Amino acid sequence: MPPAEPRLDHGVVIVGAGPVGLLLGCLLAQGGVDVALCEQRDGDDVRSRAIGIHPPGLAMLDRAGAGAAVRAEALALAGGEVLSRGRVLASLAFPADRPVLVLPQRRTHALLSQRLDRLSPGALRAGCSVSGVRDEGGFVRVRLDAEGRRRELTAAFAVIADGVHSGLRTGLGLGWRRRAGSARYAMADVPDPDVGATALLHCGPGGLVESFPLPGGVRRWVVRAAEDEDVGTAAGFRAAIRVRTGADPAIGSDVVPVAFTARQHVARAPARGRIALLGDAAHEISPIGGQGMNLGWADAGRLDAALRAALADGRADLGDYGRRTLRAARGAQRRSAFYMAMGAPARHGLPLLARELLIRSLGSAPLRPWAAGLVTMRGL
Incomplete structure (x- = not known):
């Protein structure tokens, strides 16, 4: 037995x-x-x-x-905006029945x-x-x-x-x-009394900068590192945000950004x-x-x-x-x-214009519901 x-x-x-x-x-x-x-x-x-x-x-x-x-x-995020070169290319609202928290x-x-x-x-x-x-x-x-x-x-x-x-x-x-997709990033959470409730994604020539409001008057910044760029220090991180977005957040020298490589x-x-x-x-x-x-x-x-x-x-x-x-x-x-791919550094000229046109299209009235579903993981 x-x-x-x-x-x-x-x-x-x-x-x-x-x-x-x-x-x-x-x-x-x-x-x-x-x-x-x-x-x-x-x-x-x-x-x-x-x-x-x-x-x-x-x-x-x-x-x-x-x-x-x-x-x-x-x-609860009110919505999100995608920007490039200081201009809003697309805006999405997150309704109460499909919230993003x-x-x-x-x-x-x-x-x-x-x-x-x-x-x-x-x-x-x-x-x-x-x-x-x-x-x-x-x-x-x-x-x-x-x-x-x-x-x-x-x-x-x-x-x-x-x-x-x-x-x-x-x-x-x-x-x-x-699987496809790999890039280097750094992020940091810093106080911001005017944080609001809108997420901002800057997809300009220098590469992605994300800005997310957090509870309690805090903002998360995420920066995609360009080749040979040091965004792992407070000074380098802040400089990248300033150059790419025009914003100059109060990131003190005591802030140590968390650097990571996104892989799949x-x-x-x-x-x-x-x-x-x-x-x-x-x-x-x-x-x-x-x-x-x-x-x-x-x-x-x-x-x-x-x-x-x-x-x-x-x-x-x-x-x-x-x-x-x-x-x-x-x-x-x-x-x-x-x-x-949308957040990668892009040269001025046709590559950047093509990406901006695609983002504008996704934010247009006919495609906006589909884009909102993509962002909120509809169908998962």
Whole structure:
């Protein structure tokens, strides 16, 4: 007789408790699933990261029971303007039935953590490092280090949500394919008492400069770095904004812009057997356009339904989740590649004029609803 399968510690173990892993944890706990989240970080993540919450992401927050708390703290954008050489080329308004909210990721993360703690106290295990995940056929085995001790957890399924640089994804041999789109950027959040509620995107000859209002009188600036340009210092960052837009924000010498390279990748297989990849572990999306976190939340909604169905009927097949996740990621990556192309440095003359004409066309009355749907991730 084959050996009996062990009594499992949990229904699902999630590795990584960023906003996407947390949202899946809330959805599963809300549905009565015994879920544990292992997070290597022990303490708050105060880095300047994702801020945009699009309608599909907000729908998932509502489904997880965190939407009202997010709305209470977030800033609702009135709209956005795209400019070049000091002229407004296109304007979009965001209606109340398809809002675009802005909230620093640390607050979204905190609100989701609070929601999970109400649903399942103790489900989140901070300071817990996972060194391996293995599919044993009838269950999964998760190896972890916590409080200086090594131990194992067993579960029906494991979800890898530990980010773009996931070592577990590599160890499982699930692959990482490069997709179109790559550029260098820097960003910083600075006080601005006149921040307003309109996002500004400057797509001039020197390259993209984004300006987003944040709650509490703060503005986020994002600058695309031209070749050999240093925007990683306060002086260089401020100079690039001044030259490209004419604005001269009060960015003190103590401000250290966060520099990053936007790349795009997708896993060859977001799911295999009893193990699934989620969020940035499944796909890397350029943050230009604000799609990564929202796409991850949409993934979490799909995976929640797939996991609960599999737990109910004893299946181990998450293939449909994997296929749908790949389709959604590829669509988001195409949008991001387009956004990056619109924000690339452009020579004066025909290349710049052609881009400005395209932006004007997208902002025209016939195409404006389609453009607004593109920006707000309609159809995700």
